[in-house]
Amino acid sequence: MSDLISSDDPFDAGDKQALQAVLAYMIPADEERPGADDPLIMADILTTARSSADLVKAALAIYRSTDLVTLSQTRTPEVNALVSLAVQCYYRDDRVMASLEMEPRAPHPQGYEIPEGDWQLLEPVRQRGRHYRDVP
Amino acid sequence: MSLEPVDVLIIGAGASGAAIAYSLAETRMQIVALEQGGWMNPLTYPSTGRDWEARAWGDMSINPNRRGLASDYPVNDGNSPISVANFNAVGGSTILYAGHYPRFHPSDFRVRSLDGVGDDWPIDYATLEPYYEENDRITGVSGLTGDPAYPPKEVPMPPVPLGRAGTALAKGFNQLDWHWWPSDTAVATQDYDGRAQCINLGACLSGCAQGAKATSDITYWPHAVRAGVEVRTHARVREITLDDAGMANGAIYYDEHGEEQFQPAHVVIMACNGVGTPRILLNSKSERFPDGLANSSGLVGKNLMFHPYSMIRGIFEQELDGSKGPSVCIQSQEFYETDRSRGFLRGFTYEINRGNGPVTTALHGMLSGRIPWGAGHHEGFAKLQNRVTGMVGICEDLPEEHNTVTLDNDLTDAHGIAAPKIDYTLSDNSLKMLEFSVERATEVLRAAGAVDVYHESPIAVGGWHLMGTARMGTDPRRSVVNEWGRSHDVKNLFVVDGSIFVTSAGVNPTRTIQALALYVADKMKQNLANLFD
Ligand SMILES: Cc1cc2nc3c(=O)[nH]c(=O)nc-3n(C[C@H](O)[C@H](O)[C@H](O)COP(=O)(O)OP(=O)(O)OC[C@H]3O[C@@H](n4cnc5c(N)ncnc54)[C@H](O)[C@@H]3O)c2cc1C
Numbered sequence: 104m105s106d107l108i109s110s111d112d113p114f115d116a117g118d119k120q121a122l123q124a125v126l127a128y129m130i131p132a133d134e135e136r137p138g139a140d141d142p143l144i145m146a147d148i149l150t151t152a153r154s155s156a157d158l159v160k161a162a163l164a165i166y167r168s169t170d171l172v173t174l175s176q177t178r179t180p181e182v183n184a185l186v187s188l189a190v191q192c193y194y195r196d197d198r199v200m201a202s203l204e205m206e207p208r209a210p211h212p213q214g215y216e217i218p219e220g221d222w223q224l225l226e227p228v229r230q231r232g233r234h235y236r237d238v239p
Numbered sequence: 240m241s242l243e244p245v246d247v248l249i250i251g252a253g254a255s256g257a258a259i260a261y262s263l264a265e266t267r268m269q270i271v272a273l274e275q276g277g278w279m280n281p282l283t284y285p286s287t288g289r290d291w292e293a294r295a296w297g298d299m300s301i302n303p304n305r306r307g308l309a310s311d312y313p314v315n316d317g318n319s320p321i322s323v324a325n326f327n328a329v330g331g332s333t334i335l336y337a338g339h340y341p342r343f344h345p346s347d348f349r350v351r352s353l354d355g356v357g358d359d360w361p362i363d364y365a366t367l368e369p370y371y372e373e374n375d376r377i378t379g380v381s382g383l384t385g386d387p388a389y390p391p392k393e394v395p396m397p398p399v400p401l402g403r404a405g406t407a408l409a410k411g412f413n414q415l416d417w418h419w420w421p422s423d424t425a426v427a428t429q430d431y432d433g434r435a436q437c438i439n440l441g442a443c444l445s446g447c448a449q450g451a452k453a454t455s456d457i458t459y460w461p462h463a464v465r466a467g468v469e470v471r472t473h474a475r476v477r478e479i480t481l482d483d484a485g486m487a488n489g490a491i492y493y494d495e496h497g498e499e500q501f502q503p504a505h506v507v508i509m510a511c512n513g514v515g516t517p518r519i520l521l522n523s524k525s526e527r528f529p530d531g532l533a534n535s536s537g538l539v540g541k542n543l544m545f546h547p548y549s550m551i552r553g554i555f556e557q558e559l560d561g562s563k564g565p566s567v568c569i570q571s572q573e574f575y576e577t578d579r580s581r582g583f584l585r586g587f588t589y590e591i592n593r594g595n596g597p598v599t600t601a602l603h604g605m606l607s608g609r610i611p612w613g614a615g616h617h618e619g620f621a622k623l624q625n626r627v628t629g630m631v632g633i634c635e636d637l638p639e640e641h642n643t644v645t646l647d648n649d650l651t652d653a654h655g656i657a658a659p660k661i662d663y664t665l666s667d668n669s670l671k672m673l674e675f676s677v678e679r680a681t682e683v684l685r686a687a688g689a690v691d692v693y694h695e696s697p698i699a700v701g702g703w704h705l706m707g708t709a710r711m712g713t714d715p716r717r718s719v720v721n722e723w724g725r726s727h728d729v730k731n732l733f734v735v736d737g738s739i740f741v742t743s744a745g746v747n748p749t750r751t752i753q754a755l756a757l758y759v760a761d762k763m764k765q766n767l768a769n770l771f772d
């Protein structure tokens with residue numbers, strides 16, 4: 104990201120290359136949406152990852168010493184942290200949200216509509232009557 | 240440094256501290272509340288940003304150890320299957336609460352008489368009823384009158400919408416002929432007392448930017464402050480001090496600059512919640528009380544109750560609401576009252592809590608293996624997106640002395656005050672109740688049309704109800720405070736938070752906590768002339 108001061112960047116070129124490979128495998132692109140290795144999404148991931156760089160590096164170390172399939176089957180805090188990071192940045196990307204038919208915006212201030220529903224559904228509950236105990 | 244004495248010093252500005260401050264304000268006494276956090280700015284809440292789901296695991300996490308904000312204190316809950324959840328600011332844990340706002344039932348105050356376990360409360364439902372009503376009016380409760388699981392009660396605003404998830408589950412309950420009803424909620428469904436109505440943001444558990452959720456910083460506190468109560472923020476209390484006569488005479492705290500201060504007071508009220516209050520009482524040792532203040536019974540910090548929660552989710556083929564809508568919806572109390580044939584005593588409430596946003600859907604799906612890495616990822620995600628809903632089973636926790644809050648020998652907060660240590664085990668009764676709640680919930684989800692059902696039991700991060708650690712009672716050997724919240728040992732020391740609960744009921748506690756705070760305030764007002772007799 105352009106706002107990263109390079110000396111603050113905890114990830115070296117090797118880390119970034121490994122991360123790109125992992126992300127491309129984890130959430131690949133298809134005809135409707137980019138993959139998690141898309142440059143914009145990956146930039147978001149790298150920025151967000153700065154506070155958990157040690158965990159991400161540890162996950163990448165597992166990949167380096169094994170392979171992508173093994174990494175995908177590993178459930179350690181490091182790998183879980185990497186998955187969490189990837190999905191939180193991936194599923195807030197405008198293009199991804201559009202592909203899910205979601206408006207690319209924060210919930211507030213517009214909010215959302217949901218159906219009120221039919222309160223007649225309570226009729227059988229009303230008919231069953233009182234449902235609590237008397238006390239001495 | 241010693242400050243000018245005040246009449247009443249409230250420690251903690253959360254749900255209960257706000258309610259008692261509001262009620263006592265009319266006495267025109269000089270009242271100060273010391274709060275370790277600050278005032279929240281709703282415009283900074285996660286739902287105002289695109290990263291709203293992620294922030295619920297970061298700076299607005301429910302877990303203080305994960306959050307680690309300056310206002311937080313660490314909690315050693317390594318020896319508990321359930322970790323503590325809270326928030327430390329003006330408004331306290333209501334900042335993050337879901338706003339499920341049920342009352343206790345009459346039977347909840349008579350647990351020993353009815354079922355031979357726990358203890359009876361020294362007060363009953365009828366005693367608390369007018370305070371429930373007053374609290375409902377100030378808080379602004381939404382719901383529907385006529386719930387057959389309760390004695391008649393009025394609710395000021397209409398219920399939150401059923402939505403698609405609520406409709407599906409309601410049909411499931413009807414198919415099994417089980418009780419359900421729209422939840423009483425602390426969510427405004429109409430503009431109420433200067434607060435805007437709910438607009439279905441779905442981010443209630445990380446702060447309501449709309450102001451629809453009744454957090455005590457925007458319900459009670461503005462009224463109390465206008466009536467002259469001072470809220471002193473970023474003030475972390477270390478201990479309550481005693482005079483030579485054995486009366487509380489104030490509190491030592493660290494101010495916003497980290498400077499030690501002494502605030503003298505004629506009356507001290509503890510409102511730091513079921514973990515924070517025993518922590519400070521235990522930390523207030525003296526020659527008179529070597530085991531902690533007001534602890535001649537030895538029960539300060541004992542009988543911790545959490546409410547073990549089960550979470551049961553169903554995957555549906557039809558599209559539901561996803562994260563849209565408040566997390567509150569409908570509830571069922573089909574299994575609330577004791578039925579010995581179930582193999583456990585007491586009971587639980589099911590609370591239906593809609594669905595998840597895309598990030599949470601993807602994360603839960605990937606960590607549970609339902610959404611694969613690689614080629615099948617998008618297909619796996621599509622099967623879950625807006626298609627998951629379900630409920631939690633909130634199980635009554637019975638008081639057991641071995642479930643405790645004590646002071647940690649090593650861990651401290653940023654001011655060097657010992658952190659609370661939690662030792663807690665799930666009882667056999669709780670384990671059976673949890674299991675039963677999962678089995679019955681699976682039936683109702685299937686009846687509602689779920690094609691797959693999964694669960695987590697107990698919810699490991701679900702220690703959000705903190706109760707029982709300074710229980711009320713008439714016998715000073717068996718309780719910490721009397722039937723109106725006054726310490727048996729120190730006659731000008733009161734406790735008003737969830738610590739004073741005798742039993743936990745199978746419902747969320749905050750409506751009862753706040754009604755109790757109003758009740759204690761009223762007793763204080765009635766007895767002002769001889770408050771310390
Ligand atoms: C994620 C989550 C969801 C929840 N959902 C629900 C729900 O749906 N329904 C429900 O009824 N309840 C719910 N709760 C619980 C509810 O928030 C609490 O029951 C309620 O807030 C407790 O009120 P209290 O006054 O006892 O304590 P709190 O509201 O926790 O307030 C205690 C205050 O004391 C302050 N304090 C503590 N120690 C010190 C000190 N040493 N010095 C100065 N200040 C101090 C704290 O900073 C805090 O502000 C939820 C809680 C959480 C965390």
Ligand code: SF4
Nearest residue numbers: 437438440441443447
């Ligand atoms: S759903 Fe309603 S109560 Fe919840 S955060 Fe949104 S506006 Fe507030």
